[in-house]
Amino acid sequence: MDDRTDPSQLNRLSAAEAARRIARKELTSEKLVAACLERIAAREPEVKAWAYLNRDAALVQARALDREKPRSPLHGVPIGIKDVIDTADMPTEYNSPIYRGHQPSWDASCVALLRRAGCVILGKAVTTEFANNNPSHTRNPHNLTHTPGGSSAGSAAAVADFMVPLALGTQTGGSTIRPAAYCGAVGYKPSFNTINRAGLKFVSESLDTIGIIARSAEDAALCVHVLSDRALADFSAAARAPRIGVYRSSRWQEADDATRAQIEAAAAALAKAGARVSDAVLPESVERLYDVHNDVMGYEAARTFAWEYANHLDKISPNLRKRLDEGWALPRAKYDAARECARVARRTLAERMNDYDFLLTPSAPSEAPARLDTTGNSLFNRIWTLLGVPCVTLPCGKGPKGLPLAVQLVGCMDADSELLAWSDWAARHLAP
Amino acid sequence: MDDRTDPSQLNRLSAAEAARRIARKELTSEKLVAACLERIAAREPEVKAWAYLNRDAALVQARALDREKPRSPLHGVPIGIKDVIDTADMPTEYNSPIYRGHQPSWDASCVALLRRAGCVILGKAVTTEFANNNPSHTRNPHNLTHTPGGSSAGSAAAVADFMVPLALGTQTGGSTIRPAAYCGAVGYKPSFNTINRAGLKFVSESLDTIGIIARSAEDAALCVHVLSDRALADFSAAARAPRIGVYRSSRWQEADDATRAQIEAAAAALAKAGARVSDAVLPESVERLYDVHNDVMGYEAARTFAWEYANHLDKISPNLRKRLDEGWALPRAKYDAARECARVARRTLAERMNDYDFLLTPSAPSEAPARLDTTGNSLFNRIWTLLGVPCVTLPCGKGPKGLPLAVQLVGCMDADSELLAWSDWAARHLAP
Numbered sequence: 001m002d003d004r005t006d007p008s009q010l011n012r013l014s015a016a017e018a019a020r021r022i023a024r025k026e027l028t029s030e031k032l033v034a035a036c037l038e039r040i041a042a043r044e045p046e047v048k049a050w051a052y053l054n055r056d057a058a059l060v061q062a063r064a065l066d067r068e069k070p071r072s073p074l075h076g077v078p079i080g081i082k083d084v085i086d087t088a089d090m091p092t093e094y095n096s097p098i099y100r101g102h103q104p105s106w107d108a109s110c111v112a113l114l115r116r117a118g119c120v121i122l123g124k125a126v127t128t129e130f131a132n133n134n135p136s137h138t139r140n141p142h143n144l145t146h147t148p149g150g151s152s153a154g155s156a157a158a159v160a161d162f163m164v165p166l167a168l169g170t171q172t173g174g175s176t177i178r179p180a181a182y183c184g185a186v187g188y189k190p191s192f193n194t195i196n197r198a199g200l201k202f203v204s205e206s207l208d209t210i211g212i213i214a215r216s217a218e219d220a221a222l223c224v225h226v227l228s229d230r231a232l233a234d235f236s237a238a239a240r241a242p243r244i245g246v247y248r249s250s251r252w253q254e255a256d257d258a259t260r261a262q263i264e265a266a267a268a269a270l271a272k273a274g275a276r277v278s279d280a281v282l283p284e285s286v287e288r289l290y291d292v293h294n295d296v297m298g299y300e301a302a303r304t305f306a307w308e309y310a311n312h313l314d315k316i317s318p319n320l321r322k323r324l325d326e327g328w329a330l331p332r333a334k335y336d337a338a339r340e341c342a343r344v345a346r347r348t349l350a351e352r353m354n355d356y357d358f359l360l361t362p363s364a365p366s367e368a369p370a371r372l373d374t375t376g377n378s379l380f381n382r383i384w385t386l387l388g389v390p391c392v393t394l395p396c397g398k399g400p401k402g403l404p405l406a407v408q409l410v411g412c413m414d415a416d417s418e419l420l421a422w423s424d425w426a427a428r429h430l431a432p
Numbered sequence: 433m434d435d436r437t438d439p440s441q442l443n444r445l446s447a448a449e450a451a452r453r454i455a456r457k458e459l460t461s462e463k464l465v466a467a468c469l470e471r472i473a474a475r476e477p478e479v480k481a482w483a484y485l486n487r488d489a490a491l492v493q494a495r496a497l498d499r500e501k502p503r504s505p506l507h508g509v510p511i512g513i514k515d516v517i518d519t520a521d522m523p524t525e526y527n528s529p530i531y532r533g534h535q536p537s538w539d540a541s542c543v544a545l546l547r548r549a550g551c552v553i554l555g556k557a558v559t560t561e562f563a564n565n566n567p568s569h570t571r572n573p574h575n576l577t578h579t580p581g582g583s584s585a586g587s588a589a590a591v592a593d594f595m596v597p598l599a600l601g602t603q604t605g606g607s608t609i610r611p612a613a614y615c616g617a618v619g620y621k622p623s624f625n626t627i628n629r630a631g632l633k634f635v636s637e638s639l640d641t642i643g644i645i646a647r648s649a650e651d652a653a654l655c656v657h658v659l660s661d662r663a664l665a666d667f668s669a670a671a672r673a674p675r676i677g678v679y680r681s682s683r684w685q686e687a688d689d690a691t692r693a694q695i696e697a698a699a700a701a702l703a704k705a706g707a708r709v710s711d712a713v714l715p716e717s718v719e720r721l722y723d724v725h726n727d728v729m730g731y732e733a734a735r736t737f738a739w740e741y742a743n744h745l746d747k748i749s750p751n752l753r754k755r756l757d758e759g760w761a762l763p764r765a766k767y768d769a770a771r772e773c774a775r776v777a778r779r780t781l782a783e784r785m786n787d788y789d790f791l792l793t794p795s796a797p798s799e800a801p802a803r804l805d806t807t808g809n810s811l812f813n814r815i816w817t818l819l820g821v822p823c824v825t826l827p828c829g830k831g832p833k834g835l836p837l838a839v840q841l842v843g844c845m846d847a848d849s850e851l852l853a854w855s856d857w858a859a860r861h862l863a864p
Contacts, residue, residue: 088739102537112738193771196735197637202630229764303628306544307520332661336846339625347779414768 010035015077015165015219022066022076029062029076033120036078040163048138049148049158051083052090053123061120068118072226075118079223080167082155083124084131085210086199087111090121094201095129095136098312108199110168110210110227117226125167126154128375130305131175131203134319135375140183142403146368149179150375152213156183159213166223167213172203172297174364174381176211177393177408182368182376184395184404186423188212188220189381191414192388194228204300206339207293207385217392217423224416233421242357242422244270245280247410249361250287251379256366258399266396266407266430267360273429280359282352285345289383295330295338296386302327342386346413349387353412358422363406367399380408390416392423397431442467447509447597447651454498454508461494461508465552468510472595480570481590483515484522485555493552500550504658507550511655512599514587515556516563517642518631519543522553526633527561527568530744540631542600542642542659549658557599558586560807562737563607563635566751567807572615574835578800581611582807584645588615591645598655599645604635604729606796606813608643609825609840614800614808616827616836618855620644620652621813623846624820626660636732638771639725639817649824649855656848665853674789674854676702677712679842681793682719683811688798690831698828698839698862699792705861712791714784717777721815724770728818731767734759774818778845781819785844790854795838799831812840822848824855829863 010018010032021027037055044050058078065076086092086104088111093099111121126138128151138153140146141161148157152169156179159167169176171189180187188211195210202208210227214220218235225232246267252260271277302309302324308316309324316324362380369376384391390411397405409426411419442450442464453459469487476482490510497508518524518536520543525531538544543553558570560583570585572578573593580589584601588611591599601608603621612619620643627642634640642659646652650667657664678699684692703709734741734756740748741756748756785791794812801808816823822843829837841858843851 088743099537105531105534107739109735109738112742113735116738116742193638196732196738198634198736199739205629206625231764300628303541303545304630306541306548306628307539307631310544310548311520332663340846414772 011039011162013165014216015074015214016222018165019074019077023070028066029120030059030066032076033058033062033078033122036122036164043141043161043163046139046144047141047157047161049126049154049161049163051093051095051124051126051154054090057089058120058122065118065120070118072117073222074226076120077166078120078122078164079114080122080125080155080158080164081111082152082167082169083127084170084201085111085168087121087124090124092124095127097315098308104199106199109196111199113227122164125152125158127151128153129317129320130201131170131172132320132323133375134317135373139372140368140403142184145372146370146403147182147372147375149182149368151175152179152211153375155213156180156185156187159215160185165215166219169211169213170200171209171211171381171385172207173293173385174378176213177381177391178364178376178378180213181363181393181404181406186214186216186220186395187393188214188224188420189385189391190224190228190416191390194224194230194416202304204297204304206296206300209385217420217427220392221417221420231417233417233424235421235424241274241276242425243276243355245278245356245359247280247282247359247361251290254365254379255362258405259362259364259366262397262405263360263362263407269429270426280356283348285341285348286383288341289345289386290379292338292341293382293386295334296342298323298327299330299335300327346387349389350413358419359410361408361410363393363408367401367403367405370401384410389413390419392419394423394427394430395432443471443594445597446648447506447646448654450597451506451509455502460498461552462491462498464508465490465494465510465554468554468596475573475593475595478571478576479573479589479593481558481586481593481595483525483527483556483558483586486522489521490552490554497550497552502550504549505654506658508552509598510552510554510596511546512554512557512587512590512596513543514584514599514601515559516602516633517543517600519553519556522556524556527559529747530740536631538631541628543631545659554596557584557590559583560585561749561752562633563602563604564752564755565807566749567805571804572800572835574616577804578802578835579614579804579807581614581800583607584611584643585807587645588612588617588619591647592617597647598651601643601645602632603641603643603813603817604639605725605817606810608645609813609823610796610808610810612645613795613825613836613838618646618648618652618827619825620646620656620852621817621823622656622660622848623822626656626662626848634736636729636736638728638732641817649852649859652824653849653852663849665849665856667853667856673706673708674857675708675787677710677788677791679712679714679791679793683722686797686811687794690837691794691796691798694829694837695792695794695839701861702858712788715780717773717780718815720773721777721818722811724773725814725818727762727766727770728774730755730759731762732759778819781821782845790851791842793840793842795825795840799833799835799837802833816842821845822851824851826855826859826862827864
């Protein structure tokens with residue numbers, strides 16, 4: 001029996017399909033949530049994706065929504081929230097001992113908007129410490145000895161492991177795209193200023209972007225639609241094949257053989273499907289951002305955590321402390337210069353993107369490393385975060401150790417709906 | 433006796449001078465704080481500038497700082513914090529009944545940085561409701577029947593009334609420059625991304641800017657230096673007279689006669705002092721921002737307050753509710769178009785500013801209106817907030833009703849230190 005029609009496998013339904021069935025009264029939110037909770041009960045001891053779950057409260061929410069008319073195309077669908085995003089009814093601990101038991105008095109904007117759309121807030125997904133680079137205890141559901149990536153570790157692992165169809169993550173370097181890629185999920189980092197950040201615990205305010213982990217581009221598109229009112233992409237009409245720029249970048253050799261081969265194979269497959277594929281070479285101003293990103297992140301992170309640093313230094317991990325100390329040491333002029341570099345590169349990229357519907361580029365340098373003491377490398381993500389353009393990662397084949405490989409699609413500023421539609425098109429032509 | 437040397441008038445010292453005396457052990461922080469508290473005790477019943485004061489805690493902080501070596505050029509100096517900025521040791525209520533008694537568990541970044549610099553956090557200054565347009569109960573210290581402006585009403589009134597030498601405000605439309613102008617203080621809205629916003633209750637994340645209210649440009653410069661590591665301006669060396677563009681704008685006729693006359697007089701006085709003064713005409717892309725600003729602010733504000741709107745609509749003022757409802761009604765495409773307008777205008781302005789060290793333009797359309805049911809008009813502020821460039825307002829003469837008039841200096845992106853140095857120069861050549 002196909003998983004998708006097996007009633008014991010409701011947790012494997014896409015968000016879109018689940019919501020359609022709920023709207024048609026063929027399914028209840030309560031049953032869907034119960035199926036997710038059952039999956040979590042079975043798998044959580046090994047995967048460790050959740051920082052907080054209140055099973056009873058989730059079922060109460062679901063039953064209440066089952067009595068209503070659908071409020072949105074995600075009515076009744078459960079969602080996980082990365083634990084750096086405030087919730088009025090669940091603790092929010094940022095995976096820091098400084099905030100054990102911390103209970104915000106409000107919902108973050110994005111959580112309130114999801115409730116408004118009739119989503120069930122299923123629980124808080126594990127983050128690394130303050131969404132930084134100190135690993136969490138979450139494991140990769142494909143192989144528990146491999147990292148799920150970070151910082152949105154729990155969000156990616158939970159969605160990939162069929163515990164929940166959707167989860168919110170955040171990205172400052174590569175914290176949504178990379179864990180989604182490592183776990184074999186679809187990850188989407190929207191254009192900067194897409195999903196409101198009120199109630200997000202910042203790392204770096206010029207970079208922090210709330211993102212979505214899903215199992216399909218369509219689900220990600222529905223989620224960003226209810227969160228930001230961006231137009232729903234028209235997935236049915238593939239009016240024309242896209243113009244794709246394959247962007248290997250100056251760091252291409254830092255991707256491993258399997259990753260590079262998969263990008264080439266994906267380019268060939270999409271060309272075969274009708275895309276106009278060419279090599280994209282981006283100007284020096286864009287390439288410089290590989291080095292510049294860290295200056296923006298470090299300078300801002302040091303200030304963001306000024307209170308924690310002054311009052312709870314003993315409870316900050318050595319990994320994070322190193323980043324903060326580097327940020328304190330960075331001169332203001334270097335930070336300003338980094339921001340100016342980014343402004344120039346944004347203009348240059350926008351002009352260059354007139355030639356492409358999207359760029360095709362690695363999501364990560366390799367499949368998920370066979371380690372739990374690292375969250376992996378944000379090399380192939382951070383310039384896009386600083387540029388503010390939308391990115392989608394799609395699972396695409398397996399690496400030499402049997403973990404998911406992925407490809408990244410990078411779109412034009414604010415052309416998120418188009419990028420998600422192209423992602424849906426591309427996913428149909430790529431090896432899953 | 434000059435106020436500045438009268439020991440009973442320590443509260444009138446500039447922050448710079450007070451800190452110099454404290455460093456030389458000619459003054460203690462405790463005496464300075466006590467003098468400010470005495471002034472507050474005398475005036476607060478009429479001016480109503482403070483949302484929260486803990487006199488004993490402020491004196492304890494001051495005594496502790498008096499036992500230390502100076503940590504910064506503001507060591508021992510008291511400062512007021514607008515009550516939309518979180519404090520770990522004082523309630524933070526955003527002037528909303530939804531948050532009566534709300535106690536954050538952290539200091540906002542800017543508060544932690546001030547403590548790190550050895551400032552005394554004197555108390556929380558009154559804000560309008562969530563830093564929006566619903567008036568507070570604060571009054572203009574020059575005439576209690578006039579508005580102090582808003583939203584940083586308490587910050588401006590307290591500094592202007594010699595209750596404290598410095599205060600933090602915020603600006604989303606004109607919320608720092610306008611109240612400073614109305615109250616006869618120096619107001620400074622830094623370049624976007626100058627003072628870290630972690631721990632600020634947002635209105636509109638693309639616009640909200642933490643600003644400084646002071647009684648001199650030097651004090652504002654010291655404050656932004658400890659908050660952002662921007663270079664201290666060299667006030668002693670007026671190496672050359674500035675190139676000034678007088679910007680009257682398409683809205684010039686909306687400034688009253690006294691304001692327009694004062695701008696012309698200021699331009700003449702600065703020309704006489706050696707400045708090269710010419711008329712600045714800014715391109716259409718900049719002028720369009722008068723209309724566009726409200727789209728960005730409204731769209732974002734609606735999402736920012738999504739939780740409050742869903743759960744406490746009865747406790748939101750009709751003024752704010754109107755703004756939020758307009759924001760909910762605005763299509764996403766219009767918001768995206770507004771942001772694109774702003775991006776274009778930022779580039780265009782940056783090119784045009786090659787011809788000027790700063791623009792000279794009104795701070796507000798008039799002196800403070802003789803009403804308490806409005807915070808005045810942000811017309812002459814909001815385009816600069818959306819552009820992200822630094823602004824300083826300087827008091828400059830009196831209006832027909834005897835309240836302060838002001839002029840606004842607008843600088844180049846990230847050239848804050850230069851703008852503050854020019855402001856110091858300009859203040860020496862303008863009628864106080």
